[in-house]
Amino acid sequence: MPDTDHLVPPAPSRRGPRKGVRAVAAAGIVLALAAGGCYAAGFGPFARGDDGPDPAAMKQARAFLADWAAGRLPSAAGRTTSPGTAQKVLQSFTAGLDIDKPRLTAAGDAREAEDGTLAVPFTAKMPITGLGTWTYESELPLREQEDGDWKVDWRLSLVHPRLSDAEKFRLEREETTPPRVTDRHGTSVADGSYPSVTPLLGRLAGGDGGGPRGTVELVDRATGETVRTEASFGKEPDPATADEPVRTTLDATWQAAAEKALGRADGKNAALVALRVDNGEILALANSPSAGFNRAASGTYAPGSTWKIVTSSALLLKGAVKPDDVVDCPKYLTVGKEFHNVETSEFPGATFRKDFTESCNTAFISLRGKLDEGELGEVARTYFGVGQEWHIGIPTYDGSVPVPKDETEKAASMIGQGRIQANPLIMASVTATAVSGEFHQPSITAGNEDGTRTEPLPDEVVTQLRELMRATVTDGTAHVLADLPGEIGAKTGTAEVSDDQDNNGWMVAHRGNVAVAVVVEEGVTGGGSAGPILHSLLSAVPEDPS
Structure with missing residues (x-):
């Protein structure tokens, strides 16, 4: 039965699914700055009869x-005034610092710089494998070319403000003793048998030490x-607790089944x-x-349409x-x-x-007038805890449901599109709340701070x-x-x-006392990509955890 939960305007023919390309790069190569292209004299980036920068510059x-974030480095470099140099630097920067899948977001207002470029600020979140995320701010300089097109005016400092011909970055890892981390029953999950847990060991060990430590040095x-x-x-271990294992809420049986189930993702990025x-x-928790x-x-x-649980x-x-x-x-x-x-x-x-x-999108969108502008976000926050600050024992993103900017965005938000943001942790929690009526802040370790404030869903709504x-499940997608x-x-x-x-592709489900959420990047449909993963997991575990 086809999944009908994707709602978009008719789209042009797609290219084939992109291959997962690891963004590679690092700041260790000494490269001279290349000359940056020509500027159309007399036409500043704001001199267009309006108050904002040229939309073409912002689009570029x-x-x-x-x-850059997706690892399409030749394409990123081709948008600069010095493609060859740009590709080499971007490649050496992220590879040399073990950065995996950068997250780069334009942030703040663009400004006209003294050299005539349009400076576009952005936030860089660089996940360094096994250590954590390096976050910093930088700016992209855009310069208009003689043909009217805009290009990134290449310079080392756009990658990071301190990267230059004289200074570069180096990653230093400190040899540490692997932390002792167990599941809820005392079974070790730190022996490499649970690959998705390994990158979390330092966080699970606490911030009290015992996990990986390292630095990014400017040299x-x-x-x-x-x-x-x-x-x-990472932090230095606390001698008073260094010998004590950290007990998590994980269940080794469920974790092993989850890791195996993600093998059904056919090599696509996925999480559960x-x-x-x-x-x-x-x-x-598996990736x-x-x-x-x-x-x-x-x-x-x-x-996507898993959000229709909240909309409903x-x-x-x-x-x-x-x-x-x-x-x-x-x-x-x-x-x-x-x-x-x-x-269609x-x-x-x-x-x-x-x-x-x-999962009929048009039907849900037709009901948008039944909800006030910010009502969907208020329900998500008040009953499901989405957008509040969670403390689960490791770093998390806790969701966002902005007030729609216009009627079109409100229509999209009814079906989990627009600017609504979530992840499998959030959607598993949403599912658990929907079928129990009570929000419980998720946890992977005990004793976490809980500042969330929610209200219970009425019994009638939970039953529906x-x-x-x-x-x-019985009659649908x-x-x-x-x-x-x-x-x-x-x-x-x-x-x-x-x-x-x-x-x-997404799917959420509940059985007994367990709620599960799966996402498969570029999975095309939820039933076709996330469905087999969820089926594999639930086939391999008991109906209820002990």
Whole structure:
């Protein structure tokens, strides 16, 4: 049965799925700055009769950052005034510092610099394998060329403000004793048998030491002497607790099954979280690839139609719709632009229950007037804890549901698109809250601070959500789970990324006292990519954890 939860305007033909390319680069090569292109004299970046920078310049800046972050280094370099030099420096910078999948975001207002370029500030989050994330601010200089196009005016300092012909960066790792970390039953998870846990060991050990430690040093290119320490990771161990193992909430059986299940992702980037419904304790947290960036807890993804659990909650809470109400599901709906369902499916005269089980985007968007502008975000925060600050025992991204800027964005937010951001940790928690009525801050270690404040969902809403999710398995887009034992409820999701990438596939499910969420980058559909992973996991573990 096709998953109909992807809603976008008709798109041009796509390129094939991009191969996962590891962003490579490092600051160790001495390279002279190349001359930066020509500037169209007399035309500043703001001299266009409006108050903002030339949109073409901003588009080029964002495209450069996107290419660099995705590892498309030849493409990124081609957007600069010195492609050859740029590609070599970008490649040596991230490779030499063991940076995996940089996150680069334009931030703040562009300004006209003294040299006539347009300076676009950006934030760089550089995950250093096995240590942590190095975060810093920099600027992209954009210069208009004689033909009217804009290019990044290449210079070393745009990679990092302190990178220069005289100074470079060097990664120093300190030899440390591996920390002792166990699962909830005392089984060691620090012996390398659980690959997704290995990069987390230093964090799980606490910040109290015992985990990996290292620094990023700014060094003199000529002498090799350290000029300053740019970033530090890890802490010295506390002698009083150095010999005590850290017990996590993980379950070795569930963790092993999760690691194995992600093998069904066919080499695509993917992540999975399974947690207890009754208290939020994390039983399994797995990433593919297992090393590097923790997509499961720190990823920032549009959740696609899995978010319809929250949207449905908002609608049901205020009595705006009931499961048996007729909410038509047409092929197309125009809200500022034309939207359509996957494979342009339609269900004339469908009930809201049918819209949920078949994940009909147009039906959900047609109900947008039932919710106030910021109501979806308020429901997410008040009942599901999304957007509040979580302390689970390792670093996390805790979600964002901004107030829509316009009607088109409000339409997109109804189906988990627009600017809504989540990850498997968040969506597993959303699922647990929906089927229990109570939010519990997730945890992977004991004794974490909990400053969250939420309200319980009414029993009637919980009953309706459970029924809708169960029907999605028996009669809808999550039918891939229908042959498994237990009263499983689920929701599929397909999330638009860009015209250059296939959609991300999502699925969330609950069975017994466990809620699970899976995302597969460029998985195309939730049922087709995340579904087999979830099926593999639930086939390999008991119906309820001990």
